[in-house]
Amino acid sequence: MLVGCGSGERAQRAEYAVFGTRVEIVVRDADAAKTAAAFRDTGALLQRLHRELHPWEDGDLMALNAALAAGRSIRTTPAIAELIRVGQRLERASEGAFNPAIGRAVSLWGFHTSDYPITEPPPSDAEIDALVFARPSMRDLELDGLRVASANPAVRLDFSGLAKGYAVREACRTILGHGIESALVNAGGDVLVCGAGSGPWRVAIRDPGGGVLETLTVERPLAVFTSGNDYRYGEFDGARYAHILDPATARPVDEVIQATVVAPDPLLADAAATALVVAGSGRWRSVAARLGVARAVVVGADGKLGRIDDGAHGTR
Ligand code: AMP
Ligand code: MG
Numbered sequence: 001m002l003v004g005c006g007s008g009e010r011a012q013r014a015e016y017a018v019f020g021t022r023v024e025i026v027v028r029d030a031d032a033a034k035t036a037a038a039f040r041d042t043g044a045l046l047q048r049l050h051r052e053l054h055p056w057e058d059g060d061l062m063a064l065n066a067a068l069a070a071g072r073s074i075r076t077t078p079a080i081a082e083l084i085r086v087g088q089r090l091e092r093a094s095e096g097a098f099n100p101a102i103g104r105a106v107s108l109w110g111f112h113t114s115d116y117p118i119t120e121p122p123p124s125d126a127e128i129d130a131l132v133f134a135r136p137s138m139r140d141l142e143l144d145g146l147r148v149a150s151a152n153p154a155v156r157l158d159f160s161g162l163a164k165g166y167a168v169r170e171a172c173r174t175i176l177g178h179g180i181e182s183a184l185v186n187a188g189g190d191v192l193v194c195g196a197g198s199g200p201w202r203v204a205i206r207d208p209g210g211g212v213l214e215t216l217t218v219e220r221p222l223a224v225f226t227s228g229n230d231y232r233y234g235e236f237d238g239a240r241y242a243h244i245l246d247p248a249t250a251r252p253v254d255e256v257i258q259a260t261v262v263a264p265d266p267l268l269a270d271a272a273a274t275a276l277v278v279a280g281s282g283r284w285r286s287v288a289a290r291l292g293v294a295r296a297v298v299v300g301a302d303g304k305l306g307r308i309d310d311g312a313h314g315t316r
Contacts, residue, residue, distance in 0.1 A: 014039040018050040019164055020114055021188030025171065028182040029197050038178040042171050049167050052077055055103060055158045056112035064148060065103065065156050068141075073149035081146050083159050083166060088138040090162075090271045093291050097278035098271045099247035101136040103156030109252065110234060111243045112158075118234035122241065131250045161244075165225065165270030168192040172221070190225045192266045193218045200315075208258045208299055216262070218315045223266035227273035228258030228299070244277045255280035255301055261288075262295035262315075272296070281306075 012035045014025045025042055027035045051059045060077050067074035076084075087100040108127055110118045134154035142149045159166075168185040172194035175183045182197025191203050200219040207213040208228060216224060232243040234252075241252040259276035263269040272291045279287040281300050285308065288296055294312035299305055 012039075014043065016043055016046050018046045019053075019160075019167065019187065021164075023167070023171070023188070024186040025175065026184045026186070027175065027180050028199075030180045030182070034178055034180060038175045038180055038183075041178070042174045045170055045174055046167060049079065049163070049170065052079055053083075053159050053163045053166075055160055056107070061157060061159065068148070068150040068155050068157075069153050071150075071153055073147055075146050076148050078146065079166065079170075080157075080159075081143060081148070083162060084138070084141055084143055084148065084157070086166075086267050086271075087157075087159070087162060088141065090268070090275070090291070091138045094271070094275040094279070094287050095283075095290065096137075096247055097283075097287055098161060098275035099137065100157055100159050100162060101138050101140065101155045102131075102245060102247050102250065103158035104134075104136065104154060105131045105245050105247075105250040106158050106160070106243075107156070108250075109241070109243075109245065111232070116232050117240075119236065120234070121236050122234065128250045132248070161227070161274040162267060162271050164188075164190050165223065165265075165267040168223070169266045190223075190270065192223045193221055196220060205260045205297060209303075213260075213297065213299075213305075216315050220315070222262060222264055222315060223269035224260065224262050225266065225269035225273045226258060226260040227277045228256070242277075244274060246278050253278050253280060255282075256284060256298055257301050258299040259284070260297045261293050263293060268292070 010028050012027045016023045053061050064076050091099045108123045110120050136154040140150050140152035140155050164187045168187055171185045175194055181195045183194040184201050185192045193201050196219045200217045203216045203218050203224050205213045229242045234241045246253050256277045259273045261269045261272040272293050276284045294310045296308045
């Protein structure tokens, strides 16, 4: 854990290297002892979730995946059980664009790594089509309390499109539980404002071409999540492929290069941002509507911006 001094006198910061990124917590207007205790508990929480939800290193999620692949049922953790329930709902609501059961396809494309860009050749059509044919879906999972079983051994859970949303929600709960009123969690550009206290936070949405697309002034608990062609991509023979796959084809998407979703629920914001990238130029508006997304900014491969702002989730 790295703790830095705040830019302003009243801001205190902590940083943790988890989920393949840096998670930064900023607390304002709180005394040092309270803040130190909140940082300690939040750090422990994030480390635990990092291990528990890791998509390819040993931990609870990998134990679950091994059991499902072998056709066995297994007792999992409350966090994973909640992510399964939320994932089932969001797969349905996104018309299949968001599907955390496609971990085998993510792995096949080489995205279970921390080394980017990937320079391995892409998988063969035969390998990819075998996964399309196997149709792994969250619907295949049956949850009885904490016990999970799968009707389909091709299901491999990868919550990378949802875990940060879960983690920032839990981090904010921990911080607020220490009596801190003004705090923000920034998970590598995906932000949850826990509370604004006396003044607003400024949250920037980056421009995929560099710089800032727009800056939001946020005065209440709100999540701002962005998905897209960031540094996580593969490059082979001059062609780039994204780390976001269309579950229907098990292949990388290319129509939408970045989607930002603003919503009170960080799990929805996280999954919906991924889903809008998958849904593509023709379908992102209808998928956003079905997911109940009231605010989004979408950047197409042609550089064109699309927006939804129905006024329901204002920042104040
Ligand atoms: P995010 O950065 O939140 O958009 O999540 C992207 C990550 O989620 C990828 O690196 C994959 O591990 C996983 N993923 C890729 N495609 C999908 C998809 N269609 N639905 C759910 N998760 C996905
Ligand atoms: Mg996501």
